[in-house]
Amino acid sequence: MARIVQKFGGTSVGDLDRIRNVAKKVKTEVDAGHEVAVVVSAMSGTTNQLVQWASEIGPMHDAREYDTIVATGEQVTVGLLSIALQNIGVDARSWLGWQIPIRTDNLHGSARIDDIDSSKMRERLAQGQVAVVAGFQGIGPDGRITTLGRGGSDTSAVALAAALDADRCDIYTDVDGVYTTDPRIAPKAKKLDSITFEEMLEMASLGAKVLQTRSVAMAMRHNVNLQVRSSFSDLPGTFVVDEDTVMEKETISGIAYSPDEAKITIIGLPDEPGIAASVFGELAQNHVNVDMIVQSASSQSQRTDITFSLGQADLNKAVEIIEKNKSALKYDGIDSSENVTKISVVGMAMRSQPGVAKTMFETLAEKGINLAVISTSEIKISVLIDSEYTELAVRSLHSAFGLDDDS
Amino acid sequence: MARIVQKFGGTSVGDLDRIRNVAKKVKTEVDAGHEVAVVVSAMSGTTNQLVQWASEIGPMHDAREYDTIVATGEQVTVGLLSIALQNIGVDARSWLGWQIPIRTDNLHGSARIDDIDSSKMRERLAQGQVAVVAGFQGIGPDGRITTLGRGGSDTSAVALAAALDADRCDIYTDVDGVYTTDPRIAPKAKKLDSITFEEMLEMASLGAKVLQTRSVAMAMRHNVNLQVRSSFSDLPGTFVVDEDTVMEKETISGIAYSPDEAKITIIGLPDEPGIAASVFGELAQNHVNVDMIVQSASSQSQRTDITFSLGQADLNKAVEIIEKNKSALKYDGIDSSENVTKISVVGMAMRSQPGVAKTMFETLAEKGINLAVISTSEIKISVLIDSEYTELAVRSLHSAFGLDDDS
Structure with missing residues (x-):
């Protein structure tokens, strides 16, 4: 019982x-x-x-x-x-x-x-x-x-x-469980038998809308055994479990994508200490959440570009804030785009397998997909790409990491 | 305040x-x-x-x-x-x-x-x-x-x-208050400025659906000053008040009617003591509420007829109960009808004015309307008539008691 x-x-x-x-x-x-x-x-x-x-x-x-x-x-x-x-x-x-x-x-x-x-x-x-x-x-x-x-x-x-x-x-x-990626985009996506809390948290926050992020975090904190399953069938679903209880660690659990992203590039900032703090401090004070950041310094000109991603809903607000501070920040110009998507490879096994990033970047490069920003955590690697490459990127990565269901 | x-x-x-x-x-x-x-x-x-x-x-x-x-x-x-x-x-x-x-x-x-x-x-x-x-x-x-x-x-x-x-x-x-009768039947019905709890209770229980009977009884018990008024105008409505606070006592407050009535006549019962108790005891045990009762004894035959009214919803159940007890009750036959309406004249002043019943019966007789059953209380007189005479009866009584709004 x-x-x-x-x-x-x-x-x-x-x-x-x-x-x-x-x-x-x-x-x-x-x-x-x-x-x-x-x-x-x-x-x-x-x-x-x-x-x-x-x-x-x-x-x-x-x-x-x-x-x-x-x-x-x-x-x-x-x-x-x-x-x-x-x-x-x-x-x-x-x-x-x-x-x-x-x-x-x-x-x-x-x-x-x-x-x-x-x-x-x-x-x-x-x-x-x-x-x-x-x-x-x-x-x-x-x-x-x-x-x-x-x-x-x-x-x-x-x-x-x-x-x-x-x-x-x-x-x-x-749906009948958590999939390796969105089956609408990649028909070869397959249902996972289990996934760890950490992975699920990343998948949920990256747009796999099966479970609410907050509930996964709570389940992890209280070690509640979660199962995601279908209301309309009797098949077992996907178990969301503690890391220790996962028997077989596949290299990668899934490919997630989040289309509601935007990016801003601030061009020609003075390459001084504290300049990034000025930009992001102002945005944080105005409750704009910035996600990924890349700074590309130029050795010749003493100027630097900063590109970062944020939610589409915050884009106009963020641009206004930066423009209002133009005189203080002393930059040359702003470039912004809503047509970007964040693609993430998620998996516990990433910790022990350094080849994941290499495989990811090579796969995308082969398809001619440019990476605007890259960010990594212990269990995921995310990249920002042009939205028009979304489906191609997801399907290519899904194959490259051996996730295709060929049955 | x-x-x-x-x-x-x-x-x-x-x-x-x-x-x-x-x-x-x-x-x-x-x-x-x-x-x-x-x-x-x-x-x-x-x-x-x-x-x-x-x-x-x-x-x-x-x-x-x-x-x-x-x-x-x-x-x-x-x-x-x-x-x-x-x-x-x-x-x-x-x-x-x-x-x-x-x-x-x-x-x-x-x-x-x-x-x-x-x-x-x-x-x-x-x-x-x-x-x-x-x-x-x-x-x-x-x-x-x-x-x-x-x-x-x-x-x-x-x-x-x-x-x-x-x-x-x-x-x-x-509606904008309590009327002397249903304005859909009697266009000359007029709004009452005030009515006593007792009268309102009779009107409510007799089918004037302005207030729920139970709420009137509670207001009477706790002496709550009630006013019935319109949501869609700013005019004062009808005050439902304690008897003592009514200044001007009109003869009659209103004419109510209740169409959801039925009647049963049991023909040729033995004219013996206790026979009515047998009939109504059996019905009460089966939760059939009987309203008005009349018993018409015949001096020659030692037999008697009993006619009574009840809610239409209970008619079939009541007939079944009586038929099941035919051998015990020893009656000759049953007659029943759903096409009956209870018409009531309601007013506090009835207590002091014995002419009310006379006016009521004469008015109905003049129009050729037969009274199947009659019952009276301190503040109302009710009669059961054929339903097809309902409108005629209500309008005639409304005029006869001086309630018509001739303004």
């Missing part, structure tokens, strides 16, 4: 038939003798409607009222799923954030979980009752409803799994 | 524009220096959608889950109205049933209010903050969400007015 947390997203509970399907998946675990807590999102589309109402009635709305409104989406789903479970003979009850309670800070709209009191729920689980838990929501220090922000239901599930000391936390979604 | 409870029903908050309109009505009272608590229903249509989902996913659903689901309707409205108020410069916050709390018994789906703790709300009201309260909902002894049943928001408003010692409880609706 194990204790399992299951999480189903908005698409998986999108209508009554799908909720009935979820009930069956829960029953399977109950029939196998497990204690089960199920975390659910709002029916797909519901949250958007609620957010739209809140925005229309008042663009500058009180976040506490916003949370009161949008939290109803999950409240409806837990009621419906509990009824669906009871109808197929499974004892179940719904739990709202404030009923458990899931205590959060008071950052309405993007609250963080402080504490989950699982004592009452543990009693019910021990009696064989399924706990149907509203994701995405909690209760703040002032007794008002809080929400964890978009995608927060993954975080709810992982936090609950940690609080319940669950043996497994299964995240059901509309 | 007064303390006022306002209540707006589903039609009054049916879309964002109407919610903004409600915000303006609240602001008017705030600007006049009053402390204001607003009770709102779900946006019209919302509750039906939620009820439909709950019924579709499981016809025999757990009432606790049903309440969890349907209570979300009001939760959305309080959030939206609070934002709308803040946007026009009125300090406001939403209160859910469990946040106040409004404590109820555990009869989920039709819970009764045990107690309202108004201490926190009074503090906020004193600070000039408007309390936006979710109607229809409370919290049960087990910490689960309860609902008060259909139309329960009127009850929420009256109970809150009593708990807050409010000076007035204004029920905003889509």
